[in-house]
Amino acid sequence: MQVTFKVYRKDPEKDGKPGRSNYTLELAEDATVLDALLKIRDESDSTLAFRGCCGRGYCGECMMRVNGSARLACTAKVPDYIKKGPEISLDPLRNVPVIKDLVFDWDAFMWNKIKEVKPWLETEGSPVNGENLIADAAMQDLRKVMSCFYCGMCDEGCTVLPVDFDFLGPAALTKAYRFAFDPRNKDSREQVKIVEKPKGIWDCVHCYEADEHCPRGIEPTKRIVALRDRAFNSGITHEAVARHHASFAASVKESGWLDEGRLAVESEGLTNVKGLMKLLPTAAKALARGKAPIPYMHSKRPDADKIKKIFEKAEQEEK
């Protein structure tokens, strides 16, 4: 089959301006995108920069966008991408500093963030024969998480990173989960304290894109929620977040739905005059448009009593 690859190019040693090179080549019917890139490099253009290693979908090195979607080049079969036409576009990941062509800065993208979450185990007591043995059953929950191979697909799919690149991101937060929930960890609060800070777990918007993107089914969003629960239940959560949670729950429990005005005021803190003053410009704008929810003037939903009973049952069960 004959296919044309339109490949993103950028060379900081030349003018550094992004462009595109087109390569048309003959490929075997079972060729992958990585096969095509190797052929281009070997036969047409040795200056093309890209990464690839295991060729088996295991190491994650060859992550790039194929026709706009993040894929591992070594598992992306060319025939799957030419159903609508014999052209395939190849680009580096979104919102990541590019070093050259399809090679981007993995440190900035993921490794520096993973380092931040203290990704190692500190155990109580001395290891026996150099090992910290534990019953297999106690590790069941972590087995899945430990199969993460750092491909970064979850970070690529994340909807927060394009607007805030400093967000730790689902890959690093999943790594924090791996150690925070390890039963051998002598202080599992350590990782929780790190990720509870700004740019950590509270900045996740629960879009579940990370779960959709993860090729290993690790469900990074579920891990972030578990870290949040642990932060909240162990009293690590910073005050504004705790107030926000308490107000949200109280509002839904009492009226069956969210009192947004009350939430804004109580999240800032009723005695936090400076914080409350900050809300005034937004409140004034909303009021001018007839959209300002007046705190505590909130009608009950028709089935509010049923919702209240659900809360009471959950509270009872928790006790």
Ligand code: SF4
């Ligand atoms: S959690 Fe899944 S998507 Fe994210 S880096 Fe690990 S394997 Fe890749």
